[in-house]
Amino acid sequence: MKILVCISNVPDTTSKINFTADHTAFDTTGVQFVINPNDEYGLTRAMWLKEKQGAALHVATVGGASVEPTMRKALAIGADEAIRIDAEPADGLFVARQLAEVVKNGGYDLVIAGRESIDYNGGMVPGMMAALLDMNFVNNCIGLEVDGNKAVCMREIDGGKETLETTLPLVIGGQKGLVEESDLRIPNMRGIMMARQKKLNVVPPVDANPGTQDQRFDKPAPKGAVKLVAPDQLDQLINLLHKEAKVI
Amino acid sequence: MSVLVYTESEKGKFKKSALEVASYASALARQMGTEAVALAVNAENTAVLGQHGIAKVLQLTDARLESFNPRALATALQQAAESNRAKVIVVSSSADARFMAPLLAGKLKAGYAPNVVALPDSTEPLVVKRTVFSNKGFAHTQVDGSLAIIGLSNNAYGLEESTGAATASPFAPQLPDSDFRAKVTATDKATDKISIADADIVVSGGRGLKGPENWGMIEELAQVLGAATACSKPVSDMGWRPHSEHVGQTGRPVASNLYIAIGISGAIQHLAGVNASKVKLVINNDPEAPFFKAADYGVVGDAFQVVPELIEKLKQFKAENA
Numbered sequence: 198m199k200i201l202v203c204i205s206n207v208p209d210t211t212s213k214i215n216f217t218a219d220h221t222a223f224d225t226t227g228v229q230f231v232i233n234p235n236d237e238y239g240l241t242r243a244m245w246l247k248e249k250q251g252a253a254l255h256v257a258t259v260g261g262a263s264v265e266p267t268m269r270k271a272l273a274i275g276a277d278e279a280i281r282i283d284a285e286p287a288d289g290l291f292v293a294r295q296l297a298e299v300v301k302n303g304g305y306d307l308v309i310a311g312r313e314s315i316d317y318n319g320g321m322v323p324g325m326m327a328a329l330l331d332m333n334f335v336n337n338c339i340g341l342e343v344d345g346n347k348a349v350c351m352r353e354i355d356g357g358k359e360t361l362e363t364t365l366p367l368v369i370g371g372q373k374g375l376v377e378e379s380d381l382r383i384p385n386m387r388g389i390m391m392a393r394q395k396k397l398n399v400v401p402p403v404d405a406n407p408g409t410q411d412q413r414f415d416k417p418a419p420k421g422a423v424k425l426v427a428p429d430q431l432d433q434l435i436n437l438l439h440k441e442a443k444v445i
Numbered sequence: 446m447s448v449l450v451y452t453e454s455e456k457g458k459f460k461k462s463a464l465e466v467a468s469y470a471s472a473l474a475r476q477m478g479t480e481a482v483a484l485a486v487n488a489e490n491t492a493v494l495g496q497h498g499i500a501k502v503l504q505l506t507d508a509r510l511e512s513f514n515p516r517a518l519a520t521a522l523q524q525a526a527e528s529n530r531a532k533v534i535v536v537s538s539s540a541d542a543r544f545m546a547p548l549l550a551g552k553l554k555a556g557y558a559p560n561v562v563a564l565p566d567s568t569e570p571l572v573v574k575r576t577v578f579s580n581k582g583f584a585h586t587q588v589d590g591s592l593a594i595i596g597l598s599n600n601a602y603g604l605e606e607s608t609g610a611a612t613a614s615p616f617a618p619q620l621p622d623s624d625f626r627a628k629v630t631a632t633d634k635a636t637d638k639i640s641i642a643d644a645d646i647v648v649s650g651g652r653g654l655k656g657p658e659n660w661g662m663i664e665e666l667a668q669v670l671g672a673a674t675a676c677s678k679p680v681s682d683m684g685w686r687p688h689s690e691h692v693g694q695t696g697r698p699v700a701s702n703l704y705i706a707i708g709i710s711g712a713i714q715h716l717a718g719v720n721a722s723k724v725k726l727v728i729n730n731d732p733e734a735p736f737f738k739a740a741d742y743g744v745v746g747d748a749f750q751v752v753p754e755l756i757e758k759l760k761q762f763k764a765e766n767a
């Protein structure tokens with residue numbers, strides 16, 4: 198089995214979000230980048246498949262040279278090879294087309310991506326890739342078992358979960374549940390050393406138009422101060438929720 | 446020309462989010478000087494869509510679509526878009542819609558703008574406002590091409606009533622067998638509980654509640670309010686509550702009218718996932734808890750005293766306002 202884990206390089210979850218003075222771009226000054234949390238769960242799940250079922254495991258990212266530290270981290274966690282598609286990720290459709298090309302040329306059976314990137318919250322790259330490649334697809338995947346070319350997936354639905362049977366080749370949009378928080382792999386010294394020897398292939402992008410363009414960014418209006426109600430004045434709280442906020 | 450909207454139903458009945466996307470699509474259609482057409486799958490009572498501004502309902506009836514099939518649905522929407530010369534397709538932010546929309550966009554090679562919170566800034570070109578960076582920012586995004594897909598955030602637009610009537614006609618798209626390659630073999634869904642996605646009110650508990658044995662009052666508060674229950678990430682990681690209740694940046698997103706956080710500190714990753722809620726009430730015994738900065742209403746107090754008392758007072762309030 199050949200597995201490709203798609204990794205997006207995103208601001209650390211604790212980052213302060215600011216935009217450039219002309220409001221046209223995210224201001225990366227002082228921002229620490231990490232593997233997208235949803236992709237971390239997918240990468241660990243892929244490591245188990247590699248270790249228990251003998252898969253080849255590659256990771257791919259669409260991005261400039263600045264994403265390489267994040268890719269080295271994925272190699273240190275245990276991926277065998279990394280592929281960087283050398284282009285700025287213009288939008289979800291553009292990224293999906295680049296990754297679809299890599300999947301097609303590499304003959305991958307299983308593509309593990311995340312349910313969404315925590316930066317632009319698109320939640321679209323894995324599904325678009327599946328459509329472009331005519332591969333099976335399960336989104337919000339919280340459980341994955343592979344046996345031969347059969348796959349059993351658990352999907353989070355509103356109010357519960359659903360079990361699906363499908364076949365490889367398969368793309369999933371994964372999230373927590375693929376593995377538990379306590380299972381997440383972090384790079385150790387040996388992994389970091391070994392990662393230096395592993396291949397990080399840089400490939401040129403294919404021609405593709407994005408479907409969207411972000412023209413302008415703003416921050417939400419600053420929030421008014423909280424209205425505090427004393428614990429012995431709960432009638433007043435109910436009154437506020439009913440009359441002022443009109444939510445009960 | 447038209448605006449096409451996918452109106453989701455469950456067991457034949459339209460979901461609240463379906464009426465919201467219908468309201469949005471008909472307002473958008475007015476803005477574009479055209480009409481709104483809805484695709485409804487195995488739904489009864491399509492007349493209700495007319496009350497939310499829909500002119501025409503395409504009624505798809507197919508037993509194979511009893512369990513959600515995003516691929517077949519994308520095919521159906523593609524054909525509906527062609528026959529109605531749609532310029533925009535509107536979908537909700539339900540788990541099912543988020544499963545289907547990217548497949549549809551990939552198939553059509555169309556631009557897709559998710560998490561949209563308002564009617565377009567302009568329609569020529571189409572520019573929409575959407576949340577990005579987990580509600581820490583907004584992007585005004587231009588969607589190019591002859592057909593655009595808009596994913597509307599839950600609760601962002603609300604319901605609009607109209608006096609119109611919708612004409613319904615059967616719709617029978619060609620659904621190839623290859624769209625049925627995945628099979629749903631089990632569904633595990635609490636039928637007696639409101640889901641976080643559909644709830645107007647969400648009651649959420651954190652590590653401040655000390656242990657799973659203390660969730661009785663959370664459940665009761667939720668029941669009195671007709672709310673869904675949720676929790677912070679460590680609470681689900683420790684197994685106090687099921688993972689399906691974990692909300693936040695790595696859990697389920699919440700965009701309810703009222704979010705009540707009890708014994709939750711308000712870590713940045715938690716806030717990122719719940720900040721889209723309109724009104725936030727925080728109950729925490731630490732006046733310095735960061736959540737108070739993001740809250741609209743707050744009670745500084747011990748949850749074990751405040752919550753039971755709040756339940757009693759709400760019961761009284763509900764009895765008086767019934």
Ligand SMILES: Cc1cc2nc3c(=O)[nH]c(=O)nc-3n(C[C@H](O)[C@H](O)[C@H](O)COP(=O)(O)OP(=O)(O)OC[C@H]3O[C@@H](n4cnc5c(N)ncnc54)[C@H](O)[C@@H]3O)c2cc1C
Binds near residue numbers: 652746
């Ligand atoms: C990559 C990443 C992703 C994450 N994603 C998420 C996510 O999606 N969702 C999420 O929730 N977290 C997430 N976290 C974890 C987050 O950083 C916090 O650790 C977590 O939200 C804290 O949960 P808590 O508020 O329940 O617990 P704590 O931070 O321990 O807070 C408990 C609160 O209870 C209060 N309290 C104690 N006793 C009482 C009492 N008797 N009455 C009233 N109040 C009381 C305390 O004052 C305190 O404020 C993520 C972290 C990382 C690194």
Ligand SMILES: Nc1ncnc2c1ncn2[C@@H]1O[C@H](COP(=O)(O)O)[C@@H](O)[C@H]1O
Binds near residue numbers: 259286
């Ligand atoms: N630039 C990128 N490079 C590689 N994978 C990506 C990139 N952007 C998104 N992905 C993958 O697609 C998933 C969903 O991302 P998105 O659609 O951007 O929210 C992510 O979790 C990644 O697995």
